[in-house]
Amino acid sequence: MQEIKIELTKTPKQKPQDQSKLGFGKIFTDHMYIMPYNKEHGWHDPKIVPYQPITLEPSAMVFHYGQEMFEGLKAYKTEDGRVLLFRPDKNIARANHSNDRLCIPEIPADDFLNALKTLVKVDKDWIPTQPGTSLYIRPFVIATDPFLGVRPSDTYLFIIILSPSGAYYESGLDPVKIWIEDDYVRAVRGGIGEAKTGGNYVASLAAQVKAHDEGYSQVLWLDGVERKYIEEVGAMNIFFKINGKVVTPMLNGSILPGVTRASCIDLCKHWGMEVEERRISVDELVEAAKSGALEECWGSGTAAVISPVGALRYEDTVMEIGGGGIGPVSQKLYDTVTGLQTGKVEDTFGWTVEVDG
Known part of the structure; x- marks a missing residue:
């Protein structure tokens, strides 16, 4: 050293x-x-x-x-x-x-x-x-x-x-509205989507501007090949609670392997929840929202930590989630992750590193 x-x-x-x-x-x-x-x-x-x-x-x-x-x-x-x-x-x-x-x-x-x-x-x-x-x-x-x-x-x-x-979103922990992008793409498998580099972010700006103009906080990307599978939000990974299971897109080479994402998965499993890392299509998501099976949605990232999602829009369909409020899993994850980060929750995982002096 x-x-x-x-x-x-x-x-x-x-x-x-x-x-x-x-x-x-x-x-x-x-x-x-x-x-x-x-x-x-x-x-x-x-x-x-x-x-x-x-x-x-x-x-x-x-x-x-x-x-x-x-x-x-x-x-x-x-x-x-x-x-x-x-x-x-x-x-x-x-x-x-x-x-x-x-x-x-x-x-x-x-x-x-x-x-x-x-x-x-x-x-x-x-x-x-x-x-x-x-x-x-x-x-x-x-x-x-x-x-x-x-x-x-x-x-x-x-x-x-x-x-x-302070908070990444001015609204703090208030649920955000997310636009599911069906025109532009951010990354493809074999490209640089899993690297944290500026090229991925500049590729997202046009869709982000479009989403903001429509009153949405962030863009949720679909895969760049079939344009049907959920990938990640511009500044966050994404999670859904569907029929009691926590579901998040699997890492496939075009999704950033988030540190907070990994922490959410570890915590949910630690709490005894079933977690699935898999492909999830936008059609499955729309159907889950229509049937009431989509119980909760949140984003995870270093900047925002946990960001509850109150509504998703895909084409002309607007899906309100959990009555537009903060879901119990989102709240528990936010309280636990921020509690660990600030020393208010005992770190039994060995995740925190103290800066001496």
Whole structure:
């Protein structure tokens, strides 16, 4: 594990006074982590420096071919003052899976975790404490070769920035309305859908704009081949409770393997619920809604944690779920996951990692 050099800012910024107005991803802390890569030295010379602009050549390959990876996780402060990360090993493993798919060199897991813990420790006073808030952590890698040929870059930057944030959706835990997209597609099996990279998100914007114009919070994607099987929401994985069973689309190469998704599956099984990871068609979903078998629906993701879904729209059919309210499983998952993250619920799973000091 490499030693991190730390340069503290001489001009600290004023921290937000009103935590109820943090929003999501708008405010950034005093420091950032940065580590370069080249073929001669590999990943080397990690530093924590004051938060600042980065300088790149206009020909840097990230601008032209989109070779980049990003991750998202959070740090939380407990009532007794400890700082916790939630399943960072899962994010690190997923980051390196994305790196592998995108031809980016693997980041040693020990260096990755040390970077997360050290940066959060340096800026721990930025962690908000109001219920529903957290310190969002954004690690990312960009290709930096000044070259216009199409190939993997030989040089990269691994950067981590921090953002004190409130709820991802302004409505908080209020159920959201989701638009099932039947025109555009996000990803196909064999593509980069299971990697966490910007290309997947820019592919979603046109449908997202359309959904927002119709009064819907997010887009639920169908598979890119048959256009009939449920995949995931733009910023979340998706779950349904149908006839007492928890059903979620199986990982098939075009769906992001969410950390919160895995936690929901583990918790539901721990509670004795039957969980099915399988293909589910939109026709099955519509029929379940018509018959009353669709009892509950929620999204899961690092940013939103658990987001109850009160209505789904597919073509001209609007499916109201659970009377448009928060279902009992959604509520229990939200309470348990956030309780584990903030230390209010005993962690019997070994999911939390304490940031020392």
